[in-house]
Amino acid sequence: MPCQRFFHSAGSVMLTTIVLGISTAAADEYLSGIRWERPPIVTPGATDDAPPSDAIVLFDGKDLSRWHNGENWTVEDGVMIVGKGKIVSKDKFGDCQVHIEWSAPTPPQGRGQGRGNSGLFMMDRYEIQILDSYDNETYFDGQAGAIYKQTPPMVNAMRKPGEWNTYDIIWTAPRFHPDGTLKSPATITALHNGVVILNHFVLQGDTPFDRPPRYQPHPEVGPISLQDHGNPVRFRNIWVRPLVPPKGIRVRPPYIKKGDQEIPVEVDPAIADSVLQPGAEVK
Numbered sequence: 001m002p003c004q005r006f007f008h009s010a011g012s013v014m015l016t017t018i019v020l021g022i023s024t025a026a027a028d029e030y031l032s033g034i035r036w037e038r039p040p041i042v043t044p045g046a047t048d049d050a051p052p053s054d055a056i057v058l059f060d061g062k063d064l065s066r067w068h069n070g071e072n073w074t075v076e077d078g079v080m081i082v083g084k085g086k087i088v089s090k091d092k093f094g095d096c097q098v099h100i101e102w103s104a105p106t107p108p109q110g111r112g113q114g115r116g117n118s119g120l121f122m123m124d125r126y127e128i129q130i131l132d133s134y135d136n137e138t139y140f141d142g143q144a145g146a147i148y149k150q151t152p153p154m155v156n157a158m159r160k161p162g163e164w165n166t167y168d169i170i171w172t173a174p175r176f177h178p179d180g181t182l183k184s185p186a187t188i189t190a191l192h193n194g195v196v197i198l199n200h201f202v203l204q205g206d207t208p209f210d211r212p213p214r215y216q217p218h219p220e221v222g223p224i225s226l227q228d229h230g231n232p233v234r235f236r237n238i239w240v241r242p243l244v245p246p247k248g249i250r251v252r253p254p255y256i257k258k259g260d261q262e263i264p265v266e267v268d269p270a271i272a273d274s275v276l277q278p279g280a281e282v283k
Helices: 002-026
Strands: 029-031 034-036 056-059 074-076 079-081 087-093 096-103 118-122 126-130 165-172 182-184 187-192 195-202 222-226 234-242 248-250 255-258 261-264
Touching (some): 056 087, 118 165, 126 187
Antiparallel strands (some): 029 255, 034 248, 056 234, 079 234, 096 165, 096 234, 118 126, 187 195, 255 261
């Protein structure tokens, strides 16, 4: 019996191998016709909140040398505290990933917009609200995580005053035509304490208090700014990664490879080439 089971098993393995070989040889393969560059290697931080190797660290707990007006804010025990006037990063960014940690004052004072209020401004003009929204009612498109006066966050993921909150942001900057008209609007995806609060939200323009949002042409890159709203909000561990899309070039139209055959396929060029950067032509 053991021998019979062995030969039966061996035969099954051989048959399976033959079948798989035939199946693999006959498989069709779609090839996009795009030659991609090798993606660069980035070393992650020791923890998910630590800056990766390609990050620009705007605040590491030591000083505010990378900020305009930083001399009017204070640094205590590795934490920056809001002072007089907004601070504006000396570095400028377009599309980017932002990590920032902040804490509302404790014990809490005030209510509504007067409690733990600051703001993170992308390109110094598009605000994601920073506010103590833990058990603190205010207008929904002005609470923590809101794109100010445009949309509330999907959920309120606020921690208690004195505890640390984290924003992780994926920002796509707006684009403008040479004549100054809008080519594509800004979009933002954001996580608050690991919870998605904005999912590819399309901004209507800038984020003022006293008028409707609108787009006005500006450079492709801009600084990040933090608001002084009169509350001693604290910040730590701020870093930014500029986002560069994968680079590739189309070398031929898409096709199916079937053995030695190459069968052209019709694919909408607007879709097939949507992954390529402008100017990537067929070579």
